[in-house]
Amino acid sequence: xxxxxxxxxxxxxxxxxxxxxxxxxxxxxxxxxxxxxxxxxxxxxxxxxxxxxxxxxxxxxxxxxxxxxxxxxxxxxxxxxxxxxxxxxxxxxxxxxxxxxxxxxxxxxxxxxxxxxxxxxxxxxxxxxxxxxxxxxxxxxxxxxxxxxxxxxxxxxxxxxxxxxxxxxxxxxxxxxxxxxxxxxxxxxxxxxxxxxxxxxxxxxxxxxxxxxxxxxxxxxxxxxxxxxxxxxxxxxxxxxxxxxxxxxxxxxxxxxxxxxxxxxxxxxxxxxxxxxxxxxxxxxxxxxxxxxxxxxxxxxxxxxxxxxxxxxxxxxxxxxxxxxxxxxxxxxxxxxxxxxxxxxxxxxxxxxxxxxxxxxxxxxxxxxxxxxxxxxxxxxxxxxxxxxxxxxxxxxxxx
Amino acid sequence: xxxxxxxxxxxxxxxxxxxxxxxxxxxxxxxxxxxxxxxxxxxxxxxxxxxxxxxxxxxxxxxxxxxxxxxxxxxxxxxxxxxxxxxxxxxxxxxxxxxxxxxxxxxxx
Ligand code: SF4
Ligand code: SF4
Numbered sequence: 001x002x003x004x005x006x007x008x009x010x011x012x013x014x015x016x017x018x019x020x021x022x023x024x025x026x027x028x029x030x031x032x033x034x035x036x037x038x039x040x041x042x043x044x045x046x047x048x049x050x051x052x053x054x055x056x057x058x059x060x061x062x063x064x065x066x067x068x069x070x071x072x073x074x075x076x077x078x079x080x081x082x083x084x085x086x087x088x089x090x091x092x093x094x095x096x097x098x099x100x101x102x103x104x105x106x107x108x109x110x111x112x113x114x115x116x117x118x119x120x121x122x123x124x125x126x127x128x129x130x131x132x133x134x135x136x137x138x139x140x141x142x143x144x145x146x147x148x149x150x151x152x153x154x155x156x157x158x159x160x161x162x163x164x165x166x167x168x169x170x171x172x173x174x175x176x177x178x179x180x181x182x183x184x185x186x187x188x189x190x191x192x193x194x195x196x197x198x199x200x201x202x203x204x205x206x207x208x209x210x211x212x213x214x215x216x217x218x219x220x221x222x223x224x225x226x227x228x229x230x231x232x233x234x235x236x237x238x239x240x241x242x243x244x245x246x247x248x249x250x251x252x253x254x255x256x257x258x259x260x261x262x263x264x265x266x267x268x269x270x271x272x273x274x275x276x277x278x279x280x281x282x283x284x285x286x287x288x289x290x291x292x293x294x295x296x297x298x299x300x301x302x303x304x305x306x307x308x309x310x311x312x313x314x315x316x317x318x319x320x321x322x323x324x325x326x327x328x329x330x331x332x333x334x335x336x337x338x339x340x341x342x343x344x345x346x347x348x349x350x351x352x353x354x355x356x357x358x359x360x361x362x363x364x365x366x367x368x369x370x371x372x373x374x375x376x377x378x379x380x381x382x383x384x385x386x387x388x389x390x391x392x393x394x395x396x397x398x399x400x
Numbered sequence: 401x402x403x404x405x406x407x408x409x410x411x412x413x414x415x416x417x418x419x420x421x422x423x424x425x426x427x428x429x430x431x432x433x434x435x436x437x438x439x440x441x442x443x444x445x446x447x448x449x450x451x452x453x454x455x456x457x458x459x460x461x462x463x464x465x466x467x468x469x470x471x472x473x474x475x476x477x478x479x480x481x482x483x484x485x486x487x488x489x490x491x492x493x494x495x496x497x498x499x500x501x502x503x504x505x506x507x508x509x
Contacts, residue, residue, distance in 0.1 A: 108414035169413060207416045216417035228408040229415045235408065 013187035018176050021149040021188045022088070022114045023048030025156035027058045028196040031086045033078035035063040037071045037093060041126075043116045043182050045088040068093040072100040072111070079109035080217055082208040084160065087111060090178055091118035094132040098139070104171045105140035105233060107218050110163035112156060113141075115175040116182040117278070117329075119366045127367030128178040130278075134330035134340050140233045142172040142240050143307040145277040149186040151304075152176055154257055157191075158247050161200040168240050170233065177279045179367065191255060199254050241308040261305035264317060266292065270299030272323040272382040275345065277303040280327060280363075280370070287375050296383045309344065315352045318345075323357040325382035328393075329364050338362060338393040359385040360393040368397050428455060432486030434501040436479050440465050442498035445473050449490035449499060457484035 016024065022045050026034065034053075036046040052058040063078075065071045068089050079085040089097060094115055104111055117133050119125035133143065142162060146152045152174060159172040176182065207215050221229055245261050252258025263281070266288050267273065276284055281302035288300060301317060301324070318324060328339030337343045342360030349358055361378060364370050374397065381394075412418055438449075450458040463476040479490075491499040 106414060108416075207412065207414075207418065214420050216420075217414065219415055219417055221415045224405055225411075225415065228406075228411055229413075231408040232411065232413050236413075 011189045013189045015185045016149055016153075016188040017044070017183055017185050018146075018149040018152045018181040019044040019116065019183065020048050021153040021186075021190075022156055022174070023052065024188070024190045025153045025196075026060075026086050027052045028191055028193045029084065029157060029160055029200060030058070030193060030197060030202070031060050032083035033061045033063065033075070033085045035065060035071050035074040035078060035085070035087050037066070037068045037089070038064050041090040041093045041118065043088060043090055043178070045114055045116075049086075068096040069100055072097045072104060072113075075111045075113075076100065076104050076107060076109050079104075079111050080107070080209050082210075084164070084202050085109075085111045086113070088114045088116075090116040090182075091120060091126075091132050094136055095120055098136065101136055101139035101141060101171075103218065106229070108169040108233075108236075109171060110160075110169050111171040112159045112163055113171065113173050114152070114156065115173055116178040117175050118178040125366040128180050128329075129365050129367060130175075130329035131331070131365075133173065133175045134328075134332075136173070137307060137340070140170060140237070141307065142168075142170050142237070142244070143305075144172070144174045145303055145306055146174060146176050147278055147282050147302065147304075149181065149184075149188045150257065151259060152181075153188055153190060154251060154255070154259070157196055157200055158244070158251055161247050162240060162244055164200075164203045165243055166203065166206055168236050168243055170236050170240060175278075180279045189257075195254070199251065237308045241305070241310060244305050244308075259304055261310050262313060263300075263302040263304060265300040265302060267299035267301070267317065267320075269297060271297045271321060272325065272386050273299045273301045273317070273321050274378060274382050275301045275303060275324055275326040275341065277306075280329075280375075283370075283372070283375055284379075287372060287379065291376065291379045296379050298379045298382045303341070311348060314345075314348060315354070318349065318352075318354050318356060321356060322386040323359065323382060325359040325361055325378060325385055327364075327378065328360065328362050331362055331365065338395075342393065357385050357389050359390045361396050362393055363396040365398075370397070427482050428485045429457075429480075429482045432481075432484060432504055434486045434488060435481065435504055436484065436486070436488070436490050436499045437502050438477055438479065439498045439500065440476060441467050442496050443477060443494075444496055444498070445475060445477070446495060447477075448493050448495065449477060452489050452493045453484075454487065454489065455483050455485055457481075458490060 063074050075085045075087045117130050119129045120131045146155050155174050163172045284300045326342040326345050328341045332340040337360045339360035457480045459478050466472045488501050491501050
């Protein structure tokens with residue numbers, strides 16, 4: 001047929017939940033192995049992937065296991081052979097994986113895992129907060145917090161490119177709000193597999209289980225060796241900070257969407273900042289413009305890359321304001337500040353000798369309702385904190 | 401000692417071992433507190449210590465030995481102290497109590 005010239009197809013968004021968007025990303029990345037515990041607290045991510053495999057849209061091995069402990073163990077085995085490996089979990093599932101989280105990073109297996117963040121029992125809660133991921137923050141996994149289904153799709157692609165980079169080789173967690181995001185449908189643009197694979201080609205782990213070139217993985221390391229091997233992970237994390245930024249920029253050039261490694265919304269001329277992540281950040285974006293009209297010059301620092309922590313960037317941002325209010329959706333019981341993220345910002349402020357007030361706010365525990373008026377209250381509190389010091393963590397919305 | 405060993409940047413990541421069979425380089429002998437000493441005179445060459453040693457640290461050598469009663473053996477059993485970790489299993493299993501576990505470092509009286 002005679003060509004009438006190249007008509008560039010307009011990309012139409014699909015209506016997808018964040019769970020489905022992540023499943024689409026794994027399909028477009030042509031993952032080789034998905035190892036997962038198939039029932040609760042599992043989400044519909046793996047259900048959708050199973051559909052893709054059954055329909056012949058994705059040629060991958062789906063391994064159903066009896067626990068999340070086994071799910072991640074099997075993923076490590078798969079990744080050790082050089083396979084592009086994915087798993088997904090939430091809440092108790094992530095807690096049950098805890099031992100293996102450290103093994104995955106210690107063995108430098110570039111697994112990508114999505115986490116629909118939820119509270120940890122007891123009492124039993126199936127609702128959203130960030131206790132699960134905050135409990136796993138020191139496991140040497142790269143951690144992203146994403147704020148939309150589109151960002152989840154895009155970040156899974158970026159995550160594989162980052163994890164499989166030979167300079168990095170650390171596993172990556174892409175986390176988002178359970179229920180609030182995992183089961184909410186948003187418009188998502190997906191990309192062609194060829195384009196995605198061109199952006200994130202499969203780069204099998206340089207050292208892998210191969211009968212022709214035998215290696216031993218995960219051996220014992222006595223006190224003469226262990227420290228250096230853990231220090232290698234420190235260096236890889238430092239490199240990941242630079243690499244994650246580069247990958248996001250390259251992603252923007254390729255697909256037209258970029259996020260940076262953090263986002264500063266209405267930060268110019270702001271006198272105070274609220275630090276928030278995931279869906280809270282999205283809600284705050286809808287509220288801040290009208291609060292500015294009322295005279296509250298409060299900006300939003302949205303956390304996206306959490307591990308490694310963008311210290312230098314945050315230092316420069318904090319240097320320009322009088323106050324920050326950090327919203328935590330997890331509790332660090334008995335800690336100097338019970339908001340774990342607030343503690344990290346507090347240490348950054350004192351280390352860099354910055355002169356500003358920090359307010360620690362815990363909110364939305366076990367998905368306690370937070371609506372527009374609550375966020376307006378927090379904006380006002382952030383504004384007030386420019387001249388007033390709140391020494392203790394504020395447990396917003398709790399009945400005492 | 402640790403300053404002579406390679407640093408983090410020189411090591412293969414993740415503790416991956418790329419050279420097969422290198423456990424020979426790992427001398428487990430320095431774990432030992434008590435060492436087995438075989439009395440060649442008592443030993444009846446039954447091979448049980450050789451079978452039971454978990455570290456294959458008992459070696460069978462072609463060394464002739466004639467005991468005081470005139471019995472002649474073609475082989476002898478010895479201990480490879482580079483790998484013997486001093487667990488005492490051989491001494492426990494020896495049917496004629498030919499193996500004695502003696503302290504590595506005798507206290508000076
Ligand atoms: S003490 Fe233990 S390790 Fe040493 S030779 Fe006897 S059985 Fe083997
Ligand atoms: S077990 Fe005792 S008798 Fe038997 S070979 Fe060993 S040392 Fe000799």
